[in-house]
Amino acid sequence: MDTALLIEKLNQNHALTKSEALQLIREGAEYKDKLFALAQRAAQQSFGRNIFVRGLIEFTNYCKNDCYYCGIRRSNKNAARYRLTRDEILECCRAGYALGFRTFVLQGGEDYTYSGDDIAAIVRAIKQQHPDCAVTLSIGERSRETYKLWKEAGADRYLLRHETADFNHYAMLHPAELSAANRQSCLYTLKELGYQAGAGFMVGSPYQTAENLADDLMFLQKLRPQMIGIGPFIPHHDTPFKDEPAGSVELTLVLLAILRLLFPHVLLPATTALGTLCPGGRVLGIKAGANVIMPNLSPQNVRGKYLLYDNKLHSGAEAAEALELLKKEVAGIGYKIVAARGDYTEESWTQG
Ligand code: SAH
Numbered sequence: 001m002d003t004a005l006l007i008e009k010l011n012q013n014h015a016l017t018k019s020e021a022l023q024l025i026r027e028g029a030e031y032k033d034k035l036f037a038l039a040q041r042a043a044q045q046s047f048g049r050n051i052f053v054r055g056l057i058e059f060t061n062y063c064k065n066d067c068y069y070c071g072i073r074r075s076n077k078n079a080a081r082y083r084l085t086r087d088e089i090l091e092c093c094r095a096g097y098a099l100g101f102r103t104f105v106l107q108g109g110e111d112y113t114y115s116g117d118d119i120a121a122i123v124r125a126i127k128q129q130h131p132d133c134a135v136t137l138s139i140g141e142r143s144r145e146t147y148k149l150w151k152e153a154g155a156d157r158y159l160l161r162h163e164t165a166d167f168n169h170y171a172m173l174h175p176a177e178l179s180a181a182n183r184q185s186c187l188y189t190l191k192e193l194g195y196q197a198g199a200g201f202m203v204g205s206p207y208q209t210a211e212n213l214a215d216d217l218m219f220l221q222k223l224r225p226q227m228i229g230i231g232p233f234i235p236h237h238d239t240p241f242k243d244e245p246a247g248s249v250e251l252t253l254v255l256l257a258i259l260r261l262l263f264p265h266v267l268l269p270a271t272t273a274l275g276t277l278c279p280g281g282r283v284l285g286i287k288a289g290a291n292v293i294m295p296n297l298s299p300q301n302v303r304g305k306y307l308l309y310d311n312k313l314h315s316g317a318e319a320a321e322a323l324e325l326l327k328k329e330v331a332g333i334g335y336k337i338v339a340a341r342g343d344y345t346e347e348s349w350t351q352g
């Protein structure tokens with residue numbers, strides 16, 4: 001089918017076969033104006049011109065894993081490691097609440113210094129102090145029992161990118177003790193337990209093919225997550241992938257638009273990695289259909305240490321306390337940042 005027609009069809013049916021996905025991944029850039037316009041319209045039908053913000057608290061950069069792409073992998077002896085205490089995390093939330101954040105995302109390496117009960121206690125304390133806020137966890141693969149414990153403690157959402165749906169490609173990015181099968185099964189568990197779950201992948205990770213990306217779109221259509229996080233791969237100088245090229249900003253934007261048309265209601269962030277590779281990248285993300293931004297709410301003294309990749313943004317409009325700057329940036333393209341939890345819903349979102 002002609003690619004322009006295929007885009008129209010996607011806009012109406014919100015579905016893609018694998019060969020259609022492959023065609024759009026290969027040829028989408030040539031039709032990007034059309035893709036972006038339709039994706040932006042779809043986002044506006046779901047969310048109006050509202051952008052949800054999430055306060056991102058990177059509470060530990062210790063990690064037991066050794067993912068080849070990641071700057072905080074356990075083998076990186078040059079990483080300056082830190083952990084936040086429960087009180088420090090609560091202080092971030094207090095500051096974030098005053099700024100207007102109503103979702104807090106606790107992200108970190110897989111750091112078992114925090115037991116399941118420790119995390120549950122932190123979640124409970126945040127929910128007690130801020131009952132009108134959502135708590136999102138993003139701390140990797142754990143058992144069903146632990147995910148259940150955290151859900152019962154009040155966690156609302158969980159971000160766990162599947163990274164790549166293809167089992168062989170997954171094995172090229174991770175050591176043997178990690179598997180795509182377990183990662184994917186965690187995502188199904190999280191959904192079953194009632195979390196709003198977020199999957200996602202890097203664009204342009206080493207060895208990635210267009211077919212891998214098409215498989216990612218197939219996997220997402222099966223899983224149907226409430227959130228999808230994608231961003232370009234960016235090399236980190238202390239990892240095995242230090243000499244690999246970064247992913248393409250253009251392909252990331254094309255994929256954001258495809259995802260928006262596939263999943264009109266999905267919560268779709270314009271990520272820090274996109275902003276890092278390209279000035280104004282987050283605004284471009286919104287123009288390609290994204291509706292979420294996650295500014296950094298970690299304490300100032302650790303912000304420069306959660307280095308997943310080189311030159312990771314953590315100041316300027318990326319910083320939570322610079323929300324005014326971000327508001328201006330999005331106002332420049334006719335959008336507004338709202339102080340709301342911004343939960344997943346299949347209704348059209350209007351500010352209540
Ligand atoms: N430990 C948590 C959080 C991981 S960090 C977990 O396992 O989910 C969040 C995301 O950053 C990862 O899922 C990965 O997709 C992304 N990331 C890591 N290293 C990266 C790099 N070098 N370039 C771009 N994105 C990266």
